[in-house]
Amino acid sequence: MDDERKMTEFLREGPWAVVGASTDRAKYGNKVLRCYLQNGREAFPVHPRESEIEGLRCFPDLASLPEPVPAVSIITPPAITDRVVDEAIRTGVKHLWMQPGAESSAAIDAAEQAGLHVIAGGPCILVRIGFRE
Numbered sequence: 001m002d003d004e005r006k007m008t009e010f011l012r013e014g015p016w017a018v019v020g021a022s023t024d025r026a027k028y029g030n031k032v033l034r035c036y037l038q039n040g041r042e043a044f045p046v047h048p049r050e051s052e053i054e055g056l057r058c059f060p061d062l063a064s065l066p067e068p069v070p071a072v073s074i075i076t077p078p079a080i081t082d083r084v085v086d087e088a089i090r091t092g093v094k095h096l097w098m099q100p101g102a103e104s105s106a107a108i109d110a111a112e113q114a115g116l117h118v119i120a121g122g123p124c125i126l127v128r129i130g131f132r133e
Helices: 003-012 028-038 078-091 105-113 125-129
Strands: 016-019 043-046 071-074 095-098 117-119
Touching: 003 095, 003 117, 003 125, 016 028, 028 043, 028 125, 071 078, 078 095, 078 105, 095 105, 105 117
Parallel strands: 016 043, 016 071, 071 095, 095 117
Antiparallel strands: none
């Protein structure tokens, strides 16, 4: 499946999780969360040390979310992304979007071998669905 189709499938149904969400509005983990919200999409911030981000309850990991999510945006360092992928596989996530800088070849390989659809290596959700600062 090409990236265009993967992006369409990723955005088809929510809610979405934003792993690596941040309270710092200058960071991409915050911008990606706000991008979902600006576009009327339900998103759950995920960060192990935060309780609230952008007025939303924050969850420490994917397993703690109040409902399953089909798709996850990942904005974490590559070493963390590897662990996020393992958890995404365990929790039944179907689609992953590794934002630029979050990807690792090990994480991509693991996700694809588990049958997940992976977007990595360049496309940014902020451009795809539109973000206003």
